[in-house]
Amino acid sequence: MVNVNETSRRTLLAGTASGIATAVGARSAVGRRDATDVFAQSAAADDVESFVDAEIDRLLEAHAVPGATVAVVLGDDIVLAKGYGEANRETGTAVSGEETLFRIGSVSKPFVWTAVMQLAETGAVDLETDVTEYLESVSVPSFDDGTDDPITLAHLATHTAGFDEQLRGLFLDSPEAVRPLEVALEETMPERVRPPGDLISYSNHGTALAAQVVADVTGQPFEVYVEERIFEPLGMDRSTFVQPVPDDRADDVAQGYVHSFGTYQPLSIDWIDVAPAGSMVSTAAEMGEFVRAQLGTVDEPAVFPGDARDRLHEQWFTHHEELDGFAFGFIEDTWGDHRLVRHDGATATFHSELVLAPEDDLGVFVSFNGDGGGPARVEFIDAFLEAFLPADESDPLEPEGTPAHAEALEGTYRAVRVDRTTEARPVTTVQAPTVDVTVAADGTLYTETGGQTSEWVELEPLVFRAADGDDRLAFRLEDDDRASHCFQGIQAFERQPPLEQTPIQAVLIAASLLVMLSAVVGWPAHALWERFRPGATGGGRGADPGWRQWPPASGNSALEGRGPLLARLTAGAAVGAVFAFLAGTAALLLFVYPGTLFSMLPLPYRLLFVLPLLGLMATLVTVAFTVLAWRDGYWGRASRFHYTLVTAALLVGYGLLAYWNQLQLPP
Known part of the structure; x- marks a missing residue:
């Protein structure tokens, strides 16, 4: 068998x-x-x-x-x-x-x-x-x-x-x-x-x-x-x-x-x-x-x-x-x-x-x-x-103690065959197999990949045999005695960078998108509430002390007076660019075979990459508006904190886009 x-x-x-x-x-x-x-x-x-x-x-x-x-x-x-x-x-x-x-x-x-x-x-x-x-x-x-x-x-x-x-x-x-x-x-x-x-x-x-x-x-x-x-x-x-x-x-x-x-x-x-x-x-x-x-x-x-x-x-x-x-x-x-x-x-x-x-x-x-x-x-x-081509089954192996370098071997390893330089990096990274390595108290080394767990027993330092078969697993150590690679046949796995580990990615992506969503939903909703809520006064500001007086009072420049509105419009544009890019990419992946999409790079897909580049420029302007918001007292304190949080989410979001090669125009 x-x-x-x-x-x-x-x-x-x-x-x-x-x-x-x-x-x-x-x-x-x-x-x-x-x-x-x-x-x-x-x-x-x-x-x-x-x-x-x-x-x-x-x-x-x-x-x-x-x-x-x-x-x-x-x-x-x-x-x-x-x-x-x-x-x-x-x-x-x-x-x-x-x-x-x-x-x-x-x-x-x-x-x-x-x-x-x-x-x-x-x-x-x-x-x-x-x-x-x-x-x-x-x-x-x-x-x-x-x-x-x-x-x-x-x-x-x-x-x-x-x-x-x-x-x-x-x-x-x-x-x-x-x-x-x-x-x-x-x-x-x-x-x-x-x-x-x-x-x-x-x-x-x-x-x-x-x-x-x-x-x-x-x-x-x-x-x-x-x-x-x-x-x-x-x-x-x-x-x-x-x-x-x-x-x-x-x-x-x-x-x-x-x-x-x-x-x-x-x-x-x-x-x-x-x-x-x-x-x-x-x-x-x-x-x-x-x-x-x-x-x-x-x-x-x-x-x-x-x-x-x-x-x-x-x-x-x-x-x-x-x-x-x-x-x-x-x-x-x-x-x-x-x-x-x-x-x-x-x-x-x-x-x-x-x-x-x-x-x-x-x-x-x-x-x-x-x-x-x-x-x-x-x-x-x-x-x-x-x-x-019948093959004899191997005798089961039992561990004889804790493997050498046991702690250095544990961790998550990802296949080295991923795109590191083009826009296909997220897709190839998600598809790349990963191996989770742990060592039990009895010395058994466990690997988990694709929901399947395998047991391994040390043959010699850094080399393991399947407990119930002839398969081999080997590791490579870095200079600091920390395993850098795991090898299973021709497949090479490298220790997964922390930023690419699923829990960290999930937290960063979910948190940044939720904060961005709070801006594109919350700001218009707040504006409508201020305009139509009971007791609202002229100019659409109501009696909210956190909404900066606009139009500007006498003596303010036009730019200064429009600052709060421009700040939110700029941040909103940066947020909108992210969601539009993600939605467009998802739509193309849904209707175009991914192999063809990333191989041919059709014109609609190429044009999508203009959006995050424009959004990045808007994000940089948003950073400047964040400084102005605190210096000039835009809105109330709670609103300024929220705007700062949105700015941070934009920086994280566009940082992730850059890391995954999405802030570059395909050739």
Whole structure:
């Protein structure tokens, strides 16, 4: 069975915007085994189809997904390449494993890394050389960390180049919006926020940059190179990276669906601006050919010259020697004593996964065409591995005392893969997984993420094993012996900044908005009360001693006399700008797919950012009016206190907007 830690780990780290999957656990150095021996332990090869039939049928119903396509490779043979359910509910077209094209999302990336390794094995590129030596049409942002370390193809393949998370250049709403790769990269390349080779932070743009290296070195567009050097030798005649899909096979592309309130809604295609990161379409049969070639059970020297295959699958980076890490573009995973390399992918409606067990001559590919495909994919792969790649369960562990640095480990950690530099920072931060770490009196370390709690037992200082499994957890200490990072497989978590912790954010946001709301509601209500309340006198002031006399008495300047009114109008404008900006953003998020919104930055969204900039200027004027209010005695004392409180709320509110990159005009 899959233990609790395994399930929570895959739930935590699979199915993000890029379709990233995670590998956690101890690395296993096992030799190549006879695949038929592996199957003999659980089921014969001819049982694969009956197992997959039953499991996929169950998952399609359980997760309300219209269709799926599956390929299974055992040894030299594609033992299954089959479609299930419907490719298009409107036409009633069934999924064909031979004909139906599924959008495989980030499972496109292994094709990029296969192309790069081809060039490395033929001497066209060096994997440890600065990529700028190969790029002719795209510039790479600099990063001033005092080391001037260059980014290499090895960094790009292991997602350790140090790029910021970037939504720009990903999902587009029409094929006409797709630009040539070099143009898309030049205009949307993310900033570098950490030195290369330090932390894994999954990057779509990093993979696309590697594809541009392939294009610049070979003098061919990436999609042409892949077609000639990978697709054609493997007989993958229907697969393509081209957007839109060529006319001769466009009608065979499966439709993606969202299931909501009992109905299936077709969703338009996610066009990918940085296409090599996720635009590929393929069939189960053709993905089976790719799996066979990756496993090396058939000789394909044109696709894998020299040691290309072995170099692709060996480990290239890990956060800790006790953890799985990245192969060359593939994610390492451990299933019992079986070493896996895998990659998954997701668009808004398609969810796919490719898993290879190279030492066992076993591979599987699956793709679903509905938004419920995320959990369905995870369940299918786990069930398949349990059935056909049995793994011994680990003996439970008990803690032997308080872990070293116990107090230094406790706290909240957030995934490092967040946008730090653009307007998408709030969205990526909210979506980023967090891990709460506590240490019990008996020495057990607990992690909680997504409502699931896991138990860990110390193996050595800063390294823990799941109490009921083989998963590993590791920490990194700062100079002051305080843990700065937590590592779970390829996923890196950093100690969450205090300002981003949910309780603090909730208090700051709620308090500032409530005070602002008291101004926009309270001031007009007070004015109406003063005008119409019983006993009100001329001029609308009534007998309220806290309302400064206006119009001004003789001798006051016009500006001085209008001061109280201008003060409240200015503060009201600053408050109004905040609420208008938040309401406009919420409306766009409600009616526009967030991936497209932050990728394309439509004109209405760009114009919204004028509001907080104008509101900031009004806030600065409000600060000046606050000083004048106390100096010149605007209103009564209680009203001045309230105005000061509103000013403070504005400063907090606009400070938060600045922190979350909302006080900048998008490019």
